[in-house]
Amino acid sequence: MSTASMVPPATLDVASTPRTPFVRLVQVEWRKMVDTRSGFWLLTITAGLLALVMALIVLVVGLNDFQVDARGISQGMTIPVSLLLPVFAILIVTSEWSQRTALTSFTLEPHRSRVVLAKLVAVTTLAVCTIAVAFVLGALTNVLCAAVTGNPLEWNLDGSELVWLVIQQMLFFAMGFAFGMLLLNTPGAIAIYYVIALMLPLMVWGTLYAIFDWAKDVLPWVDLGFAMAPLSTGADPLGRPVDVEAVTYVQTAFTALVWVGVPVALGMWRILRAEVK
Amino acid sequence: MITVDRLTKTYGGFTAVDDVSFACQPGRVTGFLGPNGAGKTTTMRVMVGLTPATHGQVTIGGLKYHDIPNPGRHVGSLLDASAQHAGRTGREILTLGAQTMGLPKDRVDEMLALVGLTETEAKRRLRNYSLGMRQRLGIAHALLGDPAVLILDEPANGLDPAGIRWMRGLLKGYADRGGTVLLSSHLLHEVEQIADEMILIGHGRIVAQGDRNTLLSNAEGATTTLVTSLDNQTFSEALTKAGYVVDPVGEGLRVHATSEQVGRAALEAGAVLTDLRSGGAGLEDLFLELTSTTQRDAVPGGPVHEHMPALPPMPPVDSPTAPTGGPHA
Numbered sequence: 134m135s136t137a138s139m140v141p142p143a144t145l146d147v148a149s150t151p152r153t154p155f156v157r158l159v160q161v162e163w164r165k166m167v168d169t170r171s172g173f174w175l176l177t178i179t180a181g182l183l184a185l186v187m188a189l190i191v192l193v194v195g196l197n198d199f200q201v202d203a204r205g206i207s208q209g210m211t212i213p214v215s216l217l218l219p220v221f222a223i224l225i226v227t228s229e230w231s232q233r234t235a236l237t238s239f240t241l242e243p244h245r246s247r248v249v250l251a252k253l254v255a256v257t258t259l260a261v262c263t264i265a266v267a268f269v270l271g272a273l274t275n276v277l278c279a280a281v282t283g284n285p286l287e288w289n290l291d292g293s294e295l296v297w298l299v300i301q302q303m304l305f306f307a308m309g310f311a312f313g314m315l316l317l318n319t320p321g322a323i324a325i326y327y328v329i330a331l332m333l334p335l336m337v338w339g340t341l342y343a344i345f346d347w348a349k350d351v352l353p354w355v356d357l358g359f360a361m362a363p364l365s366t367g368a369d370p371l372g373r374p375v376d377v378e379a380v381t382y383v384q385t386a387f388t389a390l391v392w393v394g395v396p397v398a399l400g401m402w403r404i405l406r407a408e409v410k
Numbered sequence: 411m412i413t414v415d416r417l418t419k420t421y422g423g424f425t426a427v428d429d430v431s432f433a434c435q436p437g438r439v440t441g442f443l444g445p446n447g448a449g450k451t452t453t454m455r456v457m458v459g460l461t462p463a464t465h466g467q468v469t470i471g472g473l474k475y476h477d478i479p480n481p482g483r484h485v486g487s488l489l490d491a492s493a494q495h496a497g498r499t500g501r502e503i504l505t506l507g508a509q510t511m512g513l514p515k516d517r518v519d520e521m522l523a524l525v526g527l528t529e530t531e532a533k534r535r536l537r538n539y540s541l542g543m544r545q546r547l548g549i550a551h552a553l554l555g556d557p558a559v560l561i562l563d564e565p566a567n568g569l570d571p572a573g574i575r576w577m578r579g580l581l582k583g584y585a586d587r588g589g590t591v592l593l594s595s596h597l598l599h600e601v602e603q604i605a606d607e608m609i610l611i612g613h614g615r616i617v618a619q620g621d622r623n624t625l626l627s628n629a630e631g632a633t634t635t636l637v638t639s640l641d642n643q644t645f646s647e648a649l650t651k652a653g654y655v656v657d658p659v660g661e662g663l664r665v666h667a668t669s670e671q672v673g674r675a676a677l678e679a680g681a682v683l684t685d686l687r688s689g690g691a692g693l694e695d696l697f698l699e700l701t702s703t704t705q706r707d708a709v710p711g712g713p714v715h716e717h718m719p720a721l722p723p724m725p726p727v728d729s730p731t732a733p734t735g736g737p738h739a
Contacts (some may be wrong), residue, residue: 143411143436145471146556152479153510161510168506169497203432233493236460237551240489241510243459243475243483409460 149265153242154385158251159258165234166255175221182213183267187274193279202287203275207298208366210271215302218263219309222256223322226313226400235409245405254308260306262298272318297364304357305330307393314400317407334358342370353384357392360384411436411559411590412457415499416466423543426452428614429466434592434607439585441605442594443697449614450594454563456488456630457592470559473566482511486552487561491544491568496537500527500547503536504554511555520608521550526576549577560584564634566600577606598697610700617700625696634689635672640683664689676678 166172186209194201226249229235236339279286308330312322338356341348352370355358362370364385369375412434419427427449434440444450455461457468459475467474470485478484504518515582522532525546536544552560560581566574582604585591585616595601601608601621610625611617618625636660639645648665649656652675655666662685665672669688676683 143471143477145473147471147473147479147484150480150483153512157510159514161506164506164509165495168502170493172496228495232495232497233490234495236489237492237507239460240458240487241507243478243481406462408455408462 134358137174153247155247157252158242158247159254161328162225162248162251162255163258166221166259170222170229171224175217175224179217179263180214180266181209183270186210186213187390190274191277191281194278198285200287201275201278203231203271204294204366206271206274206278207268207290208293210267210274211256211298211302214263214267215305215330217301218260219326220323221259222306222309223297223313223326224319225252225256226324227317227319230317231319232410239409247312247399249401249404253307256310257306260303264302275310291367294365294367297361298366301361301365302360304361304393305399308357311396311400313405316397317400317403329384330358339370353381354387357385358386360388375408411471412440412468412561412592413469413644414453414457415468417453417456417463417468418465419449419456419624420464430611430614430616431466432609432616432619434559436443436582436590437585437588438580438606439591439593439604441600441601441608442592442611443596443598443608444594444611445596448596448611450596450617451563451610452491453611454487454561454594456593457561458489460489462502471692480511480555482507483555484557484558485559486555486557488545488548488552488565489561489563490543491548491720493548494536494544496534496730499533499535500539500543501532503547504532504550506649507551507554511567513554516553521554524553524580528627542570542573546570546573549580559590561593562591564595565593566595566597575602598694602693612700613625618696622693626693633666634691635665635667635669636662637665637672637676637683638685639676640681645676645679645681648681649675652678 155290167176183228190209190213193199215384228237238248239245269410275286278284291375309322309326312326312329313319316322316325334356338348338352342352343357353362359370362368363375363377364379367374367377414430414432417427417430418425430449430453432440442450452461452469456463457470457475458481470478475481475485490666498506501518501522504521505515506519508515522529527543527546527550531539531543536547539547545565549562549565560658561579566577569577581591581593585606593601593605595635607621608619608625609616637645642661642663644659646658647657649663649665649667649672654675655670657664667675669686673686674685676680676686
């Protein structure tokens with residue numbers, strides 16, 4: 134109220150306030166991720182799991198004088214990353230609804246898609262950072278193993294495989310984000326994510342794939358992990374080395390569309406028109 | 411400054427807000443009054459773009475809320491003081507707001523001091539806040555961006571008497587400096603002391619608006635007077651002779667004339683008056699009368715001026731059973 138006068142103007146002087154820069158929205162979303170206890174513990178536990186996996190690999194290798202290579206380590210290190218990080222992606226969306234902070238977020242930035250995009254950028258940055266940390270720790274593990282066992286260092290990790298492994302992690306991550314957007318409900322989104330991303334591939338698809346021939350044709354069209362296996366591991370889901378064919382890319386794109394693209398589109402549609410209570 | 415233009419919001423077959431139009435002027439406090447479920451909150455939520463309107467629109471300073479850049483700097487709103495992350499501290503909640511709006515950090519300290527939250531209280535998490543403290547924090551959040559317009563839904567809810575008085579002073583001063591204030595309440599006495607203008611809403615429709623005097627003069631029974639004199643019998647005859655209709659009511663008389671006319675009649679008749687007041691419904695009666703259109707909500711006995719009215723049954727809460735925006739975790 135700096136411009137107090139006898140007859141106050143009935144319009145707003147909006148010239149002095151440019152619209153909120155996107156970078157600032159991202160910074161705010163980043164802060165929201167780590168300023169609560171759930172955020173803090175999620176990060177701490179992920180870091181703890183990374184250290185644990187690292188220690189276990191070194192221990193097992195040291196005790197058994199077992200030859201390990203960078204490829205194996207990289208697959209071990211993705212476990213803690215893929216296990217807990219998607220929960221971040223889910224929480225950053227759903228907590229706005231369960232804690233009802235969307236009321237404030239969307240009042241301060243009524244362009245809701247900008248808020249959602251800022252969340253995606255913030256949580257993706259976090260994912261990239263975590264993967265980078267996991268990568269450094271993995272390399273360290275490889276060096277340690279070699280030192281403990283006296284075996285020669287093996288840097289046999291294929292560059293393209295590594296890139297695809299990162300892309301795969303990011304897609305699973307985006308899948309969590311998408312489910313969060315679609316359901317706007319924390320327990321529901323986490324449960325569905327774990328069923329689709331972890332339980333079905335491990336317990337159902339894996340069995341079917343091993344037993345039935347038709348499953349080998351069908352499952353890469355159904356599950357993102359099965360579709361991408363040749364790209365990220367250089368082997369089929371049973372561990373037999375395969376070559377990457379053109380159809381692999383199509384399957385990857387198709388499953389990514391089904392599990393990431395479609396829920397993101399539907400979720401965005403829902404958020405944009407939802408009445409924020 | 412705030413212009414609500416033929417606003418309608420329906421949920422399926424239920425009409426929460428029905429063709430509502432009004433305006434809030436700068437430099438004035440506008441009170442938005444109505445019983446539970448009358449459509450106050452829905453109207454305010456449409457104002458800040460949280461609820462889409464079915465028909466009509468709301469503009470603030472000529473702009474739709476959606477088109478105001480960095481709206482927190484122009485419009486401060488408090489719709490639900492509990493709609494904040496329970497695990498964040500009061501200070502953190504304000505800091506996030508200040509950061510979003512691009513405000514300096516010391517603005518947070520200023521606001522905490524303004525609403526009387528101490529340093530220790532600001533470090534506690536919201537789940538440990540009382541409703542009154544949440545309300546204070548919400549007001550601090552609304553004021554963060556030094557906005558020209560304030561939209562507050564039931565801001566006095568949960569505040570102690572000292573807090574309510576403090577808030578009244580705050581909003582009054584805010585309007586005196588040229589700000590536009592819209593505050594809602596279902597409690598009349600909360601609003602009538604502070605609002606320059608009142609809008610009464612019931613069942614989604616505006617039933618009356620204007621300042622206190624305008625509302626009272628339009629009220630039913632505004633032209634009757636209640637009078638008691640030492641000798642009602644004689645005075646009653648004098649009034650009848652003067653051409654006024656007189657009904658005995660309790661210990662006194664109800665005269666269909668203004669207080670001034672009855673006073674003059676008493677002067678002429680040489681009657682000694684012990685009580686003389688307007689027989690119009692008080693603001694509260696008016697409020698209840700206007701906002702209750704169904705029989706079950708009506709106060710028995712109509713405009714209450716019996717000496718001891720029977721206690722009315724608690725009116726049922728006719729809150730809208732609106733579909734929610736999404737499942738709540």
